[in-house]
Amino acid sequence: MLVWMMGFLHDIGKATPFFQKYLAETDESEKARMKNEKETRHGFISAVIAHFIISGLVDKANTENVLWELMPFFTFMAIKRHHGNPCNAVRMPNNNDNNELDDEYEYIDKQFASIDTDIFDHLMVFPRQIWGIEIQKADFPGKLSAYFKQNIYRNEKSRTKRLRKKLSYFFIFQYLFSLLIQADKKEAIFSDRYTFNKVDINKDIVKEYIQSEFGPPKTEMDIIRSNIFNDADNTISNIDIDAGKILSLNVPTGTGKTFTCLSTALQLRARLEREKNQRARIIYTLPFTSIIDQNYQVFEGILSNPETNVLLKHHHLADIYFKAGDHEFETDESKFLIESWESEIVVTTMFQLFHSILTNRNRMMVKFEKMVNAIVLCDEIQSLPYKYWKLVKHIMFSISKLFNTWFILITATQPKIFDSTEIQELVPSKAKYFSQLDRVDISFEKDPLTLQEFKQVCKEAIQSTDESYLFVMNTVNSALELFESLRETRIKAQYYFLATNIVPIERLKRIDGIRKSKQRKIIVSTQMIEAGVDIDIDNVWRDMGPLESINQVCGRCNRHLGSKKGKVRIFQVLDDANKNKPFETYIYGKNPLSMLQTREVLTGNDTICETDFLRNMSTYYAKIEERMSPQESDKILEFMENLQFLSVYNNFKLIEEEGYERKDIFIELDSNAQKTWATYLSIMQIEDKLERKNKFLAIRKDFYDYVISVPAKYVHEKEFEETNFVFVNEEQMPTCYDKETGWIRTIDDVYTF
The missing domain is CATH 3.40.50.300 (P-loop containing nucleotide triphosphate hydrolases)
Incomplete structure (x- = not known):
């Protein structure tokens, strides 16, 4: 019933003449002006009305259920923000993120007074018919603003403080809010035009x-x-x-x-x-x-x-x-x-x-x-x-x-x-399967090599055998250098370069080509090839990384248990252009826990076979768990327990943001790219923002198939296109984009687009 009431009341503020006048306005500039007027807003007044009604229902129920006690405030927050983003429930010490209670609120009295009593009471017929709930406008306090100040602003601060410290309340609000905005958006988009039926799927x-x-x-x-x-x-x-x-x-x-x-x-x-x-x-x-x-x-x-x-x-x-x-x-x-x-x-x-x-x-x-x-x-x-x-x-x-x-x-x-x-x-019985599989041996090279030395060792290896090789490097630049060096050997093989330096559509084609080709292959890649890519190579060499990354890359070697055991070699490669700094530090940091524990687990082991993987990973993760700090998790859990929704968003980052500027570049790689860019330019000419957005969404997949994101220091265009993408046409490509290796990363050259 309370959820139904939340849905029923979430737009009750639209009954004001201010909002109705806004809806009826046909002049777009005047409509835009009216939209920003506080009397036109409907979320806040709807939220206060809903809080008053649902508080009455909760009081009448006379239950000690804590969730019922929270429902008026949760409903208030959900309705208030159903066209926006919820902030923190209340203000917490040492936290300056916005909260839901520190808003201007006196204007809601003018709004509520303007609603026609007969219209309001007519709307309240529905709760009476469905739930037997009697509500009339005359039942409300003289001033909604005073009700908000006393019963929401003041009381909810103390109530929320008393009831917080329970993680489930965070998720319950997320669920209620999701139900409301899901239903609201679906009704606005589809009305009653489409029924979404469940579909059976054969379990076998x-x-x-x-x-x-x-x-x-x-x-x-x-x-x-x-x-x-x-x-x-x-x-x-x-x-x-x-x-x-x-x-x-x-x-x-x-x-x-x-x-x-x-x-x-x-x-x-x-x-x-x-x-x-x-x-x-x-x-x-x-x-x-x-x-x-x-x-x-x-x-x-x-x-x-x-x-x-x-x-x-x-x-x-x-x-x-x-x-x-x-x-x-x-x-x-x-x-x-x-x-x-x-x-x-x-x-x-x-x-x-x-x-x-x-x-x-x-x-x-x-x-x-x-x-x-x-x-x-x-x-x-x-x-x-x-x-x-x-x-x-x-x-x-x-x-x-x-x-x-x-x-x-x-x-x-x-x-x-x-x-x-x-x-x-x-x-x-998973241990049995790990012990049955002995597809690869991993050897760890004790002495580090500079990139120049490593390139020479790789050259000698591919020249001494007719087997396929996969070289996995920690950075795009080191991968580029190695690939160029190996390509110079001109041995008979198919050469593949894989990195984010290459447009996505070409990367997918190469992975598919590697998987299907029966010929000898020389592949140079960054870590993007480690997880889930179904390829099978005789030899895999990798620049040093965490143990789980090493295990993952082993999954690309003798994957299908061929008759000949696969060979994996792990090196520490040094950047001789930067004081012999290990390339691993560019990706994993100077002294990360993962690298320290990897070295500790591997100490004394020149070679590890696959049958030892499970034991080694168990030891590795046990050491990680023992020594890692729970500080980041504890901070976010505390925000959640205190219903600090905005602070949770501001602090949780599954993907760490890079500390340098990047630029998005569209590469006119083929005729399809040419057509896609032309379509994109025509879409950008559309004046109506919603139409322009929808037209772009229709081509977004094709468009981003040809977009790469490159560190800004490698992009020296004189000016951006008005579209905020750097555009490289077919004629310009030879100076800045190689079809084999992707974006040409040189700081000295200046490209003009």
């Missing part, structure tokens, strides 16, 4: 696909993958679904985690529907957009090219396109459906997941309500920063308990976010 579709595409197991690796799949299937079929809802799929790289996790989620979804009458949405998250397309394509194949209401891809560069049945939605409709995860299976980023929880942003919070009764798959969970382990643990425990949400953590290198007693293993 992954099993049937594997049987159809691959048949019975043929090789030793096939048997291992099949056994892991069956173990997980057996576990999820027999697990107590009333017990803990944190699961783990912790098995070696290359053992079919993508197939297994989707099948497990579908089996769990079927059980929940059969046993609990709950339809669970599946939310599959990955750390990087670079591997989303690859795994999305796997799901797409399994589901036989489903429509968007069955399988949805969502990240900031994904297509703005939504189709259900015979209906293709308009751009603004599609954008809303995508951003609110209106699909049975959503493939998205961890950024979208956690920044929809730890945020105060309206646009991000709209999908929070989709986590209720959901099955959330967190692939490559080891990519989460250590400093947020404690935070993530509390989030998952709270949301799973409050909203019946399941979390499945998927990785070959399980971090110590949870104790073994706090999670359930989908493959309880």
Whole structure:
């Protein structure tokens, strides 16, 4: 009832003649002026009216339920900010972020007095008909501003202080706010024009696909993958679904985690529907957009090219396109459906997941309500920063308990976010599979090499054998130098360079080419190739990195258990152009905990085989957990417990911002890029902002296929285009963009665009 009342009352302030006059105004300049007048605003007065009515209902209920006691204030906050972003609930010591109570408020008396009594009382017929609640305008205090000051501004400060320190209240408000803005936006966009029906998915579709595409197991690796799949299937079929809802799929790289996790989620979804009458949405998250397309394509194949209401891809560069049945939605409709995860299976980023929880942003919070009764798959969970382990643990425990949400953590290198007693293993005998796989040997070179020395060692290696090599460097610049050096050898092989220096569409083509080619390959890449990229190379050499990164890159070597053991070598490469500074420090810092613990675990080991991976990772993460500081997590948890929504947003950063300026560059690489840029320029000429925005959203995916982001020191254009993108046309490309290696990083040359 209280939630219904929140929805019913959220726009009651639109009944003022000030707002109605604004709606009727046809002159755009006058309308813009009126919009900024405080009497035209409807959120604040609606919030105060709702607080008065819902407080009365709570008092009448005479319950000691703490959540009921909080509902008037939560409703006030949600309605007040339903067209914006919630701030902090109250002001806290030593925190100057905005809060919801320190607003100008006297003008609401003029607004409320202006509402026609008959109209107001007529609107209140609906609560009487549905809930038997009698409300009239005459029941309200003489001055709403006085009510706000006494019952919200003063009382809520003390009430919120007394009731805070409980993490669940943070999530409950997020859920209420998400419900309100989701319903409000959906009604505004669709009205009653479309009904969103649930779609059934065959729980055995992954099993049937594997049987159809691959048949019975043929090789030793096939048997291992099949056994892991069956173990997980057996576990999820027999697990107590009333017990803990944190699961783990912790098995070696290359053992079919993508197939297994989707099948497990579908089996769990079927059980929940059969046993609990709950339809669970599946939310599959990955750390990087670079591997989303690859795994999305796997799901797409399994589901036989489903429509968007069955399988949805969502990240900031994904297509703005939504189709259900015979209906293709308009751009603004599609954008809303995508951003609110209106699909049975959503493939998205961890950024979208956690920044929809730890945020105060309206646009991000709209999908929070989709986590209720959901099955959330967190692939490559080891990519989460250590400093947020404690935070993530509390989030998952709270949301799973409050909203019946399941979390499945998927990785070959399980971090110590949870104790073994706090999670359930989908493959309880995982140690057996780690011990069965001995695909690679990792050797650690004790003596560091300068980049010049390393280049020479690499040259000699590729010239002495006909095997394929993958070289993984810590920085784009060191990768560029190495690639140019190796290309000079002119040995017979296919050369590939992979880094963010290259436009996204070309990177995807190269990864696909590497995967399909049977010829000898020489690949130079940055760390972007480590997680989830399905390629298989004889030899992998990597510049020094944290142990989980080393293990991940091993997953690109002898991935499918060939007859010949793969070889991985780890070097410390020094930047001889900068006082022999280790390249690892540019990425991981000077003395990061991860690097210190990696060296401690590896001390005394010249070579480690794959069978030791699980033991080494357990030791490594135990040392990380023992020595890391929970300060960052504790700070954000304290903000959450004190309902400091804006402060949570300001302090949680899943992706650290770089300390230098970058510039976005559009490369006219081919004829499609030429057409896309021309379309973009024509869109920028459209005067109507909403139309311009929707037109761009329709081409956004194609547009960003040709955009790279480059440190500003490597971009020396005389002036920006009015579009805020640096544009490099086909004629200009030879001076600044190499089709093999991407943006030419030279500080001395000056490019004119």
